[in-house]
Amino acid sequence: MRLQIEFGTVSMADYRFLLTGGTSLDEPPAKPADWIPDRFWSELFKLGKVSEQYVNLAGTFAHHVETWKSIYDSPDPMRIMQGEGTRPDSMRELTRFQELLVLRCARPDRVLPAILNYVAETMGQKFVKPPPFDIAGSYSDSSNIAPLIFILSPGSDPSSALNMFAVEKGKEISSLSLGQGQGPKAEKLMEEAFPIGGWVLLQNCHLFASWMPKLDKILETLDPKQVKPDFRLWLTSYPSDKFPVAILQNSVKITNEAPQGLRANMVGSYLMDPISNEDFFEKSLAPDYFKRLLYALCFFHAVIQERRLFGPLGWNIPYEFTQNDLRISARQLRMFIDESPEDVQFKAINYLAGECNYGGRVTEKQDRRLLMTLLADYYAEGALKD
Incomplete structure (x- = not known):
C-alpha cells in the first residue's frame, strides 16, 4: 500500500x-x-466528504x-458493483480500490474477501495464499x-506432521504435555x-508459564x-504474553494456521496424512x-470449521475441531x-464420526444435534450416486 500511495495509485x-471509516459533523439527508x-447511509454520506469523486454516490442514490x-441483498455484492451492466452509474469512474470503500459502506461483512481478491489481482495469488507447512x-x-516453536492456532495440530518428519529422519520423539x-x-x-542427539517435544507450554523461565535458563547455559x-x-504453545522473550528471539518459529475458506480447507485435508x-x-x-x-467427510470437516466464523449462529460454543478428528x-x-465393500455401514460410520470423533468435543445439546x-x-x- 505504501508503494501505491507513493506512486499516486x-x-x-x-x-x-478503508481502515477507520469517515468522520463528519453534518447530519446526512x-x-x-x-x-x-x-449505518450504510451514514457511511456513504461520510464517504462523499472524502473526495468529490464520491459525492454522487449519495446524491444519485x-x-x-x-x-x-x-x-445490499447479494451474497456477492462486488460482482454487481463491478459489472458493466449492473453497477450504479455513480461508480463507473471508480478504481478497483475505491470500490472497496463503497463496499465498506454497503456490506462491511464482504470487505475482507474483496481485499484478498484485490491483493491477488494487483500483486499475485502467492500473497494471499499461506505458504505450505514446511517442517523440513x-x-x-x-x-x-x-x-x-510451533505457535498454535485453533484447528491446527502439528504433532502428526512432526511424527512423520521424525520417521523420515529416523528419530524417535520423547514427548510430554x-x-x-x-x-x-x-x-x-x-x-x-x-548426549544421544534425541528429539524432545514439550507440548502446551502456555499452560505451564511458571516453568518457562527455568527452561530459558537451561537453554541459555547449554x-x-x-x-x-x-x-x-x-515446543508447542498458543500465543502467550508470559512466554520468555529470549526463547522466542533465539528460536525458529513455525505456525500452521487452519485453512481459511472451504476450498483451502478441502485442499489441506487431501494433503494430510493418511489421505495423501x-x-x-x-x-x-x-x-x-x-x-x-x-x-x-472432508467437505463436512470444512463446513463445521467454517461455521465457527459465524459466532453463535454457527455454534453455541466455539469448538476446536482438528485434523486428528478427520484423520x-x-x-x-x-x-x-x-470390511463390507458391497454394503456400506452408514449407521456405524455416522455414529463413530459424529458421536465419538467430532462429537467428543461437543458439549452443548443443540450443537450435538x-x-x-x-x-x-x-x-x-x-453420496454414492452421480
Whole structure:
C-alpha cells in the first residue's frame, strides 16, 4: 500500500477511510428508502466528504435504489458493483480500490474477501495464499541449542506432521504435555536426549508459564560442544504474553494456521496424512465408494470449521475441531468400507464420526444435534450416486 500511495495509485484519504471509516459533523439527508440501514447511509454520506469523486454516490442514490438494493441483498455484492451492466452509474469512474470503500459502506461483512481478491489481482495469488507447512525447511534453519516453536492456532495440530518428519529422519520423539508438576520430567527428558542427539517435544507450554523461565535458563547455559548436533527441542504453545522473550528471539518459529475458506480447507485435508498416502487413497476394496464418502467427510470437516466464523449462529460454543478428528474418521471409513465393500455401514460410520470423533468435543445439546444432522447429509446413500 505504501508503494501505491507513493506512486499516486491510491490516495492517503481513501486508505484512511478503508481502515477507520469517515468522520463528519453534518447530519446526512433523509434516506431515500426504508430498507437502507442507518449505518450504510451514514457511511456513504461520510464517504462523499472524502473526495468529490464520491459525492454522487449519495446524491444519485434515489435514481438507482433498486440496484443498490440488489447490492445490499447479494451474497456477492462486488460482482454487481463491478459489472458493466449492473453497477450504479455513480461508480463507473471508480478504481478497483475505491470500490472497496463503497463496499465498506454497503456490506462491511464482504470487505475482507474483496481485499484478498484485490491483493491477488494487483500483486499475485502467492500473497494471499499461506505458504505450505514446511517442517523440513524450518529444521534446516535450526541448531541443537535453538528450539523450534510451533505457535498454535485453533484447528491446527502439528504433532502428526512432526511424527512423520521424525520417521523420515529416523528419530524417535520423547514427548510430554506440560502442566503443573511436569517440570522435573521435562528436564529429565532433555538431559537424557542431550548426549544421544534425541528429539524432545514439550507440548502446551502456555499452560505451564511458571516453568518457562527455568527452561530459558537451561537453554541459555547449554554448551553446543556437550550437546549432540542431532539434538532438537520442539515446543508447542498458543500465543502467550508470559512466554520468555529470549526463547522466542533465539528460536525458529513455525505456525500452521487452519485453512481459511472451504476450498483451502478441502485442499489441506487431501494433503494430510493418511489421505495423501497413495496406498490409503487408492487401494480400498471399494475405491469408488471410499473416494466418494471420503470427499463427503472432508467437505463436512470444512463446513463445521467454517461455521465457527459465524459466532453463535454457527455454534453455541466455539469448538476446536482438528485434523486428528478427520484423520481417525478417515481411517475408520476405510476400515468399514473394506470390511463390507458391497454394503456400506452408514449407521456405524455416522455414529463413530459424529458421536465419538467430532462429537467428543461437543458439549452443548443443540450443537450435538446440529453436528449429527450435518453429518447425516454427507454420510448418506446420496453420496454414492452421480
